[in-house]
Amino acid sequence: MAKKTIGIPRAMFYYVYFPAWKTFFERLGFGVVTSPKTTKEILDAGVREALAEACVPVKIYFGHVLALKDKVDYLFVPRIISINGKTIYCPKFLGMADMVKSALPNMPTVLDVTVNKKRNKLSLFRGAMELGRRLGKGPWATFRAFLAGWKVHRKYDRLLKAGYTPDEAMDYMLHGKPLPVKQEEEGGETLRLALLGYPYTTHDSFISVEAIQKLKSLGVKVITAEMVSPSLLKRQAGKLVKGIFWTFSDITSKAAFHFFENAGEVDGIMHLTAFGCGPDFMVDKLMEIEAKKRGGKVPFMTLMIDEHTGEAGMLTRIEAFCEMVRRRKEAAV
Amino acid sequence: MKKVTFPHLGTSVVVFNDLVRDLGNEPVVPIRPNKKILDLGVQYGPEFACLPFKILLGSYLEAVERGADTVVTSGGSGPCRAGHYGEVAQKIMASAGKELEFIVFDSIYQKPLEFIRKVNRLNSAKLSYWSIVQLVRFYWRKLQALDRLERTSHRMRPRELKRGETTQVFNQSIKWVQESKTMGQIDEAEAAGLKAFDVIAQDPAADVVKVGIVGEIYVVLEPASNLEIEETLGNMGVEVNRSIYLTGWTRENAPGGKKADGFEEAAKPYLPEPIGGHAQESIGHTVMYARDGYDGVIQLAPFTCIPEIVVKTIMPRITREHGIPVLTFFLDEQTGKAGMQTRLEAFIDMLRRKKRTREEATYARVSGD
Secondary structure, eight states, X not given: OOOOEEEEOSSTTHXXXXXXXXXXXXXXXXXXXXXXXXXXXXXXXXXXXXXXXXXXHHXXXXXXXXXXXXXXXXXXXXEEEESSSSOBOOHHXXXXXXXXXXXXXXXXXXXXXXXXXXXXXXXXXXHHHHHHHHTTOOHHHHHHHHHHHHHHHHHHHHHHHTTOOHHHHHHHHHHOOOXXXXXXXXXXXXXXXXXXXXXXXXXXXXXXXXXXXXXXXXXXXXXXXXXXXXXXXXXXXXXXXXXXXXXXXXXXXXXXXXXXXXXXXXXXXXXXXETTOTTHHHHHHHHHHHHHHTTTSSOEXXXXXXXXXXXXXXXXXXXXXXHHHHHHHHHHO | OOEEEOOOOGGGHHHHHHHHHHTTOEEOOOOOOOHHHHHHHHHHSOTTSOHHHHHHHHHHHHHHHTTOOEEEEXXXXXXXXXXXXXXXXXXXXXXXTOOOEEEEEOOTTTOHHXXXXXXXXXXXXXXXXXXXXXXXXXXXXXXXXXXXXXXHHHHHGGGBSSTTHHHHHHHHHHHHHHHOOSHHHHHHHHHHHHHHHHTSOBOTTOOOEEEEEEEOHHHHHOTTTTTTHHHHHHHTTEEXXXXXXXXXXXXXXXXXXXXXXXXXXXXXXXXXXXOSTTHHHHHHHHHHHHHTTOSEEEEEEETTOHHHHHHHHHHHHHHHHHOOOEEEEEEOTTOOHHHHHHHHHHHHHHHHHHHHHHHHHHHHHHHTO
């Protein structure tokens, strides 16, 4: 009998947890299938099915689910509420499984296990055990798969912190490709820019219109929010009376505060945000106010993307920003 | 003396005004959100802020022009964005050169000491805690009376013979409640108000359809933000039942409060976890309206409100499984009254037709045709 397969859409949490999830399910004896990289067709399919008012990432997620649903036996859409016990994820993550189940017809079984560390410290482990149970696997096998997944996640996380993009890190870990040579070693870069945004937009090369690659080709060293170490982020905790509620927004805004405070670390900050993003109206405004407060010492720009963002417009904006930053830097020397 | 302003939230304004005054401050009464307030909010606020934020920011800015130096508002701890609104509004105003004191009340559970400290900051008259508790109880009773009167007005309006009479009586009864000085007087004012509703001439043959209203709390509670949808519906001969009232919501979120009315249970098959805002309430109440035999449900939500987007995505399934039609309005500063009226008329027409077909079918079954 052929192995049963589990589908994991290449969107949202994919960029953060895919290696761990893949390891977990494969150890349990399942095949893991993922959707292809985002394309125009995937986006269009998502736009057709999702609500017009939803943000682009949700539409993309719907597109990926549609691309996967007829090829797999199960679809993994976890309901991850909180994974660190402090911050929670954006409501769209919390309701994603329920949206997918209600809005899309003829779905395979949706594995929608809930993880909420705010309610229970062992929630992640319990969630994994529940998954094993629902897939008909024994507790011992599930436990071992959980440990294997955990180990892989630690390694993956280290690679991200070291400055590799999710794609590079996954190619290395899952497909045995060598890690690319870092730019410093090549010595081609002249600018350091922070590209802040959520992993599912910055690293989705279709919807970000290859912002990272474009910057790199302009000789820019790109630093994303995932590359800032948690201990540095922690120091920014006092900036707001109430910490930002949502995990990704919390990381992004703290990374921005960190770069604004340590003006020498980067030459400029770009905020990549999706049209209609709920949390970002605040995150972006806070960054803008901070930039203004610091007297414009670190140049700041918001790059807004949506389903209609074009190649040329994006390139122009990026080039203009780089040019401006470069000129300022030269003038200062 | 502190000059205190606060959010405009439906009929509660008259009560908060008196409470702030009795605590020894000078209230700067927020005016009913209008074009000017919205323009200010849009001008200073971020583009994708939700309508409630723009209205609140605008009305704080407007109150500053009239000399307000303190803002009192509610907080929250997520996942809804509203929990950050106090702080973000303060930063935006400071950045525009308008420094204000913000007193943001979070749940008393989380940091009880801080809650008390905030009460002290607002207590300019140096009242004892006991008198404050008495005051809050007194005004709480007023809020309850107002909510009860409003609920009754929704029932009476569609059946009135002379259009506008209910609204007139309702405004009159608000005044009575506001003028009450003792608990006993509130009781009397409430009773008098209910009685005044009773004598409104009714059309016994009115073909009334029943519609439930669900959605995000601010746009549901503040008529200026939802273009007076309840009154509009009432005038179209629709009995409106609103799922959230300020007193009901606060009771569920206050210490020792009575827990919810079962919406969580009803929402479980569709949305098992709370995801912020009033998503679970919206889902649960829609299911409950369907069970209670309502003809339709209207969902009100601010544009870019993620919890309500999730709800709207799930709604078609509820319609499919419970047979209840749902109409959603995403409200922002662009929403116009005429467009809303047209959509409402079409929706209500459809409900009325469905109701008639259903009744005819029942009649046919009973008479054995």
